[in-house]
Amino acid sequence: MSSFSFRAAALSAAIICVSVTQPCFAKNTNDNTYSQKELNQQSVMAVLWTQVSGEYRALSYQAFNLAKMSLDHYLANRSGDKKVAIVVDADETVLNNSAYNAWLVTSGEGYSQTTWQQWMDAAQAKAMPGATEFLNYVKQQGAEVFYITNRYEKGREGTIKNMQVLGFPFVDNDHLLLRTDTGNKEPRRQQVLKNYDIALLMGDNLSDFSNALSPEGLDDTLAAVDNNKTLFGNRYIVLPNPMYGDWEGKVYQHNWRTTPGQKSDMRKGQLHSWVPQ
Template sequence: MSLRLSSTLLALALLAGCAAAPTQRAAVTPPAASPPVATPTVAANDNLNAVAWSQHAIEHDLIYLQTYRDAQSRLLAALHDRHWDALGRNDRTTPLKGLKPAVILDIDETVLDNSPSAARMIQGNREYNEAEWAAWCREAIARALPGAVEFTQFAAKHGIAVIYISNRAKDLDQVTLANLRKAGLPVAGPESFLGLGTVVEGCEQAGSEKGCRRQLVARHYRVLMQFGDQIGDFVDVPLNTLDGRRKAVADYLPWIGTRWFVLPNPTYGSWEPALFDNDWSASPDQRRQKKIEALRTH
């Protein structure tokens, strides 16, 4: 074997050895993980979708327009029918003959939009409270809901008294009347607003029920139509349970859309406590669980 060949074989052997030897790498220590930053947890507010829908869904506005326009198209026929009356049997305490015509409307979520107040509570993660509600009312900036101004102005133009029965406290009467006027709704005078706490001689009011105030109107007016977003705007509800609420209106279903006009309110109302036994002393989590259990899945 020549010297050149031996040298070549030796070089190949050395290269093979180098290829087989594992590469030695310096151990790399990963950097220590940063501790997680604690972020405050705010529970989702169950009223968010309802308030967002009330403020931004065109469907909401169309329902109000549809309701008030339909009522307006029927109003003059009701006016000329001397036997037409929209008060329930417990509220019609005076014969109709000789009485002037009127319509009765609730205020909040019926003619005035208070969704900004609800939005503030959502953004501040707060529940409803009387002080905050009264402060909102005193701002007197609630807007009229779609169709309400046109309907009430039409009624007033045709000599029909427009009367507002509301569960706003009686001491909010002046700011409420100011808000109604500012929004373009007709107000004949202080007697147009019958708030919570209105004294009706000979009638004892039960809680926030409106029966006594409807009876007061009945003494002076033939009521052509009633408008509201709660069953209690039309008839007293002796038992605020799901079954009790259905029974309260059962006899008046033919009046819906002719004498009684019901408007949507998914943000609050007596329908809600009916789902948790009217127990406001229960915690928010307990009330929420009751509402979840009440959901139908079939």
């Protein structure tokens, strides 16, 4: 996942509506007074689940166990003479940034590139459960790890420091492919493919795997996942992240500049509710 950079996107003015297949909702009448702090309270359970639940840890271990089995199968059945690599996202894939998200909740602040830069420089992200062991297993098997992340170049020093402290292998400029002029990861994946066969990819966002899996709309995204369902659990390994992601931007129709009140309405407008009879 990717990184938090997509939150800072400056796009067109919000259109407060949803498709006819979705429930209708009214614009927040207190839109001008609904604060970022109030909006952040909606994230409490997601951040709390990430930090304290055994289920979160179990899902992370499960993902890396699946990745190990997938890599073993790939190595046992591969042909060709290219070197082998795996590709992983950084944030919420091998790095757990929930402490930053918890700070957003407790401080009432919105995400900003300034505070995110401070977080990266602090190099305090924890490893996702099972990440360090798996990444070093990859190295032991003679394969390499490429970290394709949408952290910006100015975060390189803090990211390398953080990853090295956690004991990740291949933490160098050649294997850490940060965002430059675009958040599209496909050119960086193609860069790896020039010299390596990619055994598997790991991420928390669908765009960590293929652009085809992350079209513009919510319904189209669900259809894309269904059409590629056989890839998940073997070539594509997804990590749990309920805190943020590309999906949230689709809820806002890709306009991150909507107000806290509008975002709250848009979120609730996507809920499919049961109505007692």
